[in-house]
Amino acid sequence: MSTEMLRVTEIEALSPLVKRFRFEHPRGAKLPLFSGGAHVVVEMPDGDVLRRNAYSLISDPQDGSGYEIAVRREDGGRGGSRFMHACVRQGDMLRISAPLNLFSLDMRARKHVLIAGGIGITPILAQMRQLLRMQGRFEVHYAARARSEAAGLRLLPRLPHIHAHISDEGNRIDLGAILDRQPIGTHVYTCGPEGLITAVAQCAERLGWPRGSLHSEVFLAPPPGRSFEVTLARSGRTITVGPHQSLLEALEEAQVEIDWSCRGGACGRCETEVVSCHGRIEHHDHWLSEDEHSSQAKIMPCVSRFRGKELIINR
Amino acid sequence: MPATKFTPSIASRPVYGGLKSHGAVPALMLANGPGGEALLELIKADPSVLPHTYMIYIPEGCDLGRSLEACGPASFFEAASYASILPRFRKLLADAGMNTRLYLAGTEGLIGQATSEALAAGMLLEAIDAEHRGSVARRMQCVHCKGITENVTTDPFTCSHCGLTLFVRDHYSRRHAAFQGVCVDAETPGEIPPRQEIKA
């Protein structure tokens, strides 16, 4: 995957926990355009550790003058978002990957319903901008606990079909009311916490919607966990995955060649065969099927972890 | 007449999974000929599908209209032909919601054309249940003149528009609701193999 060093040209606090970052080419060159829902991977040289986190692009997909992302500080996370908040300054150079979309709009849709929870507003923002430009029919529903946490509010235009649902103000999102009576040809896109995505899926199923009309992207950062050991079948080496490290990062640190793209359990690029497993793989990905999860024959090193006696993978 | 079992074929050839109830959601039911029996069996298996159902039946010589109407769908309409119900069917699709289910039963020509209309209206394939009953005659597109010949029962057959003799492929277009017919004597004009009955 190709990457470019881009300059941080703007940093703005959208809420106490969320900052917006703008990246531009240092010589003002045009960046590749993208489609709503795309993400980039940002490389963060944090001391000895090189972190790579995927962030959805929130800027106008048709505007190649810069890329914008919004990062929520996760104090319990592995450190990537803390690095972005604490260490990145205007003028810094960061390495950014080319955009990739795993959450694109279904262009056939007669109508698009975009549902975001919390920081899940990020890909929805770019999808909305694309629809505004294409004059597509859509509505946005943005759910947050409190207005102070609703970092996306400042980036949403005031339009009758763009709705904020702030639960502290007694205006909790009512999925039944949103999904009921939508016309044929509607597609729904949900991004946010796992609970919101499940709730949309359950509500749609209860109302009798076909599953294929539902699209979602979970905001998945590799979850921290206990340290574990993995044996590499091709070299016979055993490596240790630290509590705040993903298996993918541990493999990269050990100089093992491995393909990757989303680093969030969605794209399938780093899929790895399990040679032997005595214990339980903690699958966190959305790529492998339920059967594949229970068979423990494959693992997605970007997000999944292991607990038990021995794990040997084909790397 | 039970549901037809087709010989497994290539990936573009449609397979019909049969009618299964999706419960008390708005539904459009459309059947021709012996396809009416599939609707009766569906209703018998789960009467809750009926109260929100608009049912259309094209008898084509089968006398199932009265039994279907007697089941008590929200609306019942008996029609002479698919062509005659098309404007009505299009209006029903345009008014449909995301929870509307489509149940189709009968010949491939009917299932295919109604599926094509529904997809064009924005319905997803998974919201459509279909069961094949009755004749295995095919709806064929002539790849040369683009004309559709209905109810083709032999291979090869004569294109009812341009008159070329066409062989019957299993390659199927959902958009045209038709199989592909290709000139059988293109390389050696006049050398036409004997006609055979099309089988399931």
Place this chain on the structure above:
Amino acid sequence: MTIQFNDETFRDDYSYHNSPAAIRRFPFPFDKDDYMYAVNMEPHAGGREGSPFENRFDVDEHYVAEMRDREITLKEDPLRCQSLPHMELAGWDLLELIMECKAEDYPELFSLHRDGDRWHWINRPLGIDHKFTFLDPTTLPYGPMEYITRQAQGDFALLDQREGNLWMEAGMVTSQADWSLDFDIGMNFFEWHAPVPLAHEMGIFQRALKFLLAIQQDTPSRRLNWTMTVNPRLDTSPENYHKWGPEKRTLTPENVGEKQYLRVELQTFFRLPRSNGLAFPIRCYLISLQDLVTVPKWGRRLHRVIRDLPDELAEYKGFAVNRQLIVDYLARFDDGKPTSPGIFPDE
């Protein structure tokens, strides 16, 4: 580099011909002495200087004549170019891709000046000088895909990506190896490949689809495909099969070298930025057997490939009836000597 464009035809009197330089640069598709399906993808990131792989969209001596042939085909059958309504944005993506690549790779032939959405396109070989507004189809004489593919050699399919599959939902197809865009439009990857024998069972399409879904903007890919065609005819469509079919039966031992052509498709794949679709250009190259055997390595190798090909493939590719004639002709140019690896001629 100046290209001398041939005045030639791909029908009726078939005056199509390859110059000695065009023969040398022909994209011979076999890198060894036998052939079977494979997901033979490689990055489309340049190639040997002067070869058809060097530029993203190859322009050669047949350009003007091919565009004239396309115009004749479209006049008779406008259904060869179709785009489902949701594919218009992908059409603009394709227009931008082709215009930018051609203007960069062949500045003496093509120019593109962009001022925001106001674009100025100059195509010197075809005598086109046109100002239009990007993303405004009313400023073009055709839809964006049709406009640009009337100025680009080869067939083009635009694929929508959704539900973990690719859907052929727009295309310009006038030089195809016997498949119908009008029939296949709207099908997914497995459906439009349904008639291909053996490859499904081999898992070829599963693997190919997985590869194609993962293609990104900065990683275009390519592969070669091939078949055999009697006479240098671009329009070997099923639509006109009853018109060109009889020509297949006119081969004799005397004329096979002159009339039998190896038809090679350079297939490329580009991820499109705005639509997230995939552009699938299919560029057709034709070479007569008598021209091909002037490269001794190719004569030896093609003989062995055609002789040893599984019957199903010869049948599917439509040359089973002429296979013996072809093998007998090529055998004269195969002295049994070993061939060097790779597709290029020995120096």
